[in-house]
Amino acid sequence: AQSVTQLDSHVSVSEGTPVLLRCNYSSSYSPSLFWYVQHPNKGLQLLLKYTSAATLVKGINGFEAEFKKSETSFHLTKPSAHMSDAAEYFCVVRPSGYSTLTFGKGTMLLVSP
Amino acid sequence: DTGVSQNPRHKITKRGQNVTFRCDPISEHNRLYWYRQTLGQGPEFLTYFQNEAQLEKSRLLSDRFSAERPKGSFSTLEIQRTEQGDSAMYLCASSSPSGLAVSYEQYFGPGTRLTVT
Numbered sequence: 374a375q376s377v378t379q380l381d382s383h384v385s386v387s388e389g390t391p392v393l394l395r396c397n398y399s400s401s402y403s404p405s406l407f408w409y410v411q412h413p414n415k416g417l418q419l420l421l422k423y424t425s426a427a428t429l430v431k432g433i434n435g436f437e438a439e440f441k442k443s444e445t446s447f448h449l450t451k452p453s454a455h456m457s458d459a460a461e462y463f464c465v466v467r468p469s470g471y472s473t474l475t476f477g478k479g480t481m482l483l484v485s486p
Numbered sequence: 487d488t489g490v491s492q493n494p495r496h497k498i499t500k501r502g503q504n505v506t507f508r509c510d511p512i513s514e515h516n517r518l519y520w521y522r523q524t525l526g527q528g529p530e531f532l533t534y535f536q537n538e539a540q541l542e543k544s545r546l547l548s549d550r551f552s553a554e555r556p557k558g559s560f561s562t563l564e565i566q567r568t569e570q571g572d573s574a575m576y577l578c579a580s581s582s583p584s585g586l587a588v589s590y591e592q593y594f595g596p597g598t599r600l601t602v603t
Contacts, residue, residue: 377528409594414596415596416489416490416577416594416595416596416597417529417577417579417594418594419591419592419593422591463528463529465528472517472519472534472541472542472581473519473531473534473542474519474521474529474531474592475531476528476529476530477528478526478527478528479526479527479528
């Protein structure tokens with residue numbers, strides 16, 4: 374069985390400061406890991422994915438995440454937050470050989486001027 | 487726009503009525519997925535198709551729910567005898583194998599928001 378724990382339901386940052394959204398996963402098989410972003414009234418958009426290649430993964434809009442097997446973590450970071458980053462972020466796991474995705478409960482990122 | 491589309495975007499229905507949602511995947515994507523998202527939660531998997539074959543169904547998919555993908559293109563999700571607990575956002579996604587590196591990256595539609603009164 375697989376599961377995802379997003380450690381913070383809400384994260385507040387000021388524009389221009391770093392962003393850290395934390396995610397821990399549990400999976401019986403070598404997983405693929407993803408981060409999706411959901412803006413209000415818009416569909417889920419893939420930010421980045423880890424599929425057993427490089428452990429440091431770069432995504433769109435300056436986001437990146439590092440896969441740490443020993444810590445079963447896949448935290449999302451960005452050096453400098455922008456107002457347009459305000460949205461809900463989901464950490465997602467897909468075990469190897471499976472098609473379906475298991476989502477975390479989400480982290481709402483709030484960015485203040 | 488060649489992304490995943492879903493119709494209707496919003497549906498309000500009375501308890502006990504039947505509703506049907508439609509999803510049009512990205513052209514030539516052979517896999518299509520349905521998810522349900524309730525307030526404050528991440529999306530939860532319901533079912534998926536490869537071409538016209540329904541390959542997996544979640545325990546969340548009660549007997550009142552049925553999904554079809556008759557020609558391997560668009561899909562419909564029907565809920566019979568709706569209950570207030572069915573109120574949620576219903577999301578559709580599609581994917582396609584990508585050469586040797588099969589990532590099955592899923593592309594999501596905007597969702598259909600169902601409100602059962």
